[in-house]
Amino acid sequence: MAVLVPYAAARPKTRLSDFLDSPERVSFSRAMLADVVDAVVDSGGNPTVLATEPVELDADATVEVDDRPLSTAVNDRLAAAADDGDDSTAVVMSDLALATPRVLSRFFDADGDLVVAPGRGGGTNALVVRHPEFRVDYHGTSYLDHLRVARDIGASVREFDSMRLSTDIDEPEDLVEVLLHTDGRARDWLLDAGFTVDVRKGRVGVRRER
Amino acid sequence: MAVLVPYAAARPKTRLSDFLDSPERVSFSRAMLADVVDAVVDSGGNPTVLATEPVELDADATVEVDDRPLSTAVNDRLAAAADDGDDSTAVVMSDLALATPRVLSRFFDADGDLVVAPGRGGGTNALVVRHPEFRVDYHGTSYLDHLRVARDIGASVREFDSMRLSTDIDEPEDLVEVLLHTDGRARDWLLDAGFTVDVRKGRVGVRRER
Numbered sequence: 489m490a491v492l493v494p495y496a497a498a499r500p501k502t503r504l505s506d507f508l509d510s511p512e513r514v515s516f517s518r519a520m521l522a523d524v525v526d527a528v529v530d531s532g533g534n535p536t537v538l539a540t541e542p543v544e545l546d547a548d549a550t551v552e553v554d555d556r557p558l559s560t561a562v563n564d565r566l567a568a569a570a571d572d573g574d575d576s577t578a579v580v581m582s583d584l585a586l587a588t589p590r591v592l593s594r595f596f597d598a599d600g601d602l603v604v605a606p607g608r609g610g611g612t613n614a615l616v617v618r619h620p621e622f623r624v625d626y627h628g629t630s631y632l633d634h635l636r637v638a639r640d641i642g643a644s645v646r647e648f649d650s651m652r653l654s655t656d657i658d659e660p661e662d663l664v665e666v667l668l669h670t671d672g673r674a675r676d677w678l679l680d681a682g683f684t685v686d687v688r689k690g691r692v693g694v695r696r697e698r
Numbered sequence: 699m700a701v702l703v704p705y706a707a708a709r710p711k712t713r714l715s716d717f718l719d720s721p722e723r724v725s726f727s728r729a730m731l732a733d734v735v736d737a738v739v740d741s742g743g744n745p746t747v748l749a750t751e752p753v754e755l756d757a758d759a760t761v762e763v764d765d766r767p768l769s770t771a772v773n774d775r776l777a778a779a780a781d782d783g784d785d786s787t788a789v790v791m792s793d794l795a796l797a798t799p800r801v802l803s804r805f806f807d808a809d810g811d812l813v814v815a816p817g818r819g820g821g822t823n824a825l826v827v828r829h830p831e832f833r834v835d836y837h838g839t840s841y842l843d844h845l846r847v848a849r850d851i852g853a854s855v856r857e858f859d860s861m862r863l864s865t866d867i868d869e870p871e872d873l874v875e876v877l878l879h880t881d882g883r884a885r886d887w888l889l890d891a892g893f894t895v896d897v898r899k900g901r902v903g904v905r906r907e908r
Contacts, residue, residue: 649860651863655818668842692821692839
């Protein structure tokens with residue numbers, strides 16, 4: 489399956505700025521992107537990174553540069569795929585560090601004109617699109633918006649219930665999930681940067697030691 | 699399947715105190731408990747609420763009062779089940795407001811001497827126990843602790859990947875998940891209390907209007 493992996497190359501992961509400086513945020517976000525691309529490839533998918541500027545990537549994906557807003561860039565590819573008669577396209581966010589080949593295989597194989605993996609806070613972390621008229625709108629509570637769009641065009645919807653695909657790594661408290669549940673480059677990056685799991689007063693977070 | 703639903707009846711959900719006063723937190727936590735019990739019953743499970751003090755519950759479950767710490771109370775029941783030769787017992791937390799009969803059926807049917815649904819931050823939100831020697835330890839990063847216990851006793855482990863079971867409702871930002879992804883008493887409670895989904899600067903949360 490053709491899999492789009494959008495990547496905002498400039499100033500990624502600003503909400504991690506209390507823990508990581510700007511070059512570190514770029515480096516960490518690239519590690520997550522490479523992990524996601526690897527997982528897509530290992531699940532049998534064919535990834536294209538849609539990047540807002542050129543990126544060097546140590547993983548097996550085509551990189552297309554498109555500096556337009558996320559939804560515009562994705563919708564352009566969905567329209568082209570529909571014109572070409574492609575029957576399905578997936579969109580997988582580049583910060584889903586917990587994605588594995590196993591969960592992505594199940595996700596790509598799930599039935600539905602639209603398969604949606606919600607993120608926390610009403611986001612849309614991953615999509616399989618099998619309806620030629622479906623277009624994305626990532627602004628706001630995109631999960632509800634995408635359900636509405638599907639209903640409007642008569643597309644069947646499958647909600648895909650996965651902790652791994654629901655966990656986008658945006659906030660400092662998300663870093664512990666990478667340490668606990670993954671073994672790829674993003675986890676290695678955090679360990680190299682001195683992060684460890686920290687248990688304090690029954691709450692679990694991360695601590696940085698250097 | 700016998701399903702234990704532990705419930706801390708006194709001072710529940712203290713981390714919601716910025717949004718809800720103490721009687722409201724009790725009332726909201728009871729609504730979530732009733733939703734979880736309903737979902738267990740509708741999935742074919744046989745729920746027992748393990749409450750730290752007597753509770754009136756508008757749902758179809760036995761209530762057993764046990765004021766000992768959570769792990770002690772649960773382990774006492776696991777030991778009794780093993781003595782009785784019961785081959786499986788589940789433990790499902792009472793604040794999993796997003797649990798549905800569908801996901802619980804899949805969870806109870808999953809293979810493994812131990813089936814674990816992790817929560818965010820290294821917690822253990824739900825377990826199926828099919829090994830007579832397994833005991834819980836809910837302190838700290840219980841997810842890792844439970845994997846280690848399973849390894850030590852030679853029990854096979856299945857990680858159960860579910861956003862719905864990973865979402866325990868503890869923090870104010872969790873409330874939006876109840877509004878977005880459920881249709882039970884807990885959601886009705888929040889709507890009656892004036893909560894709505896709030897989209898601001900691209901972040902999604904809740905707002906309380908009265």
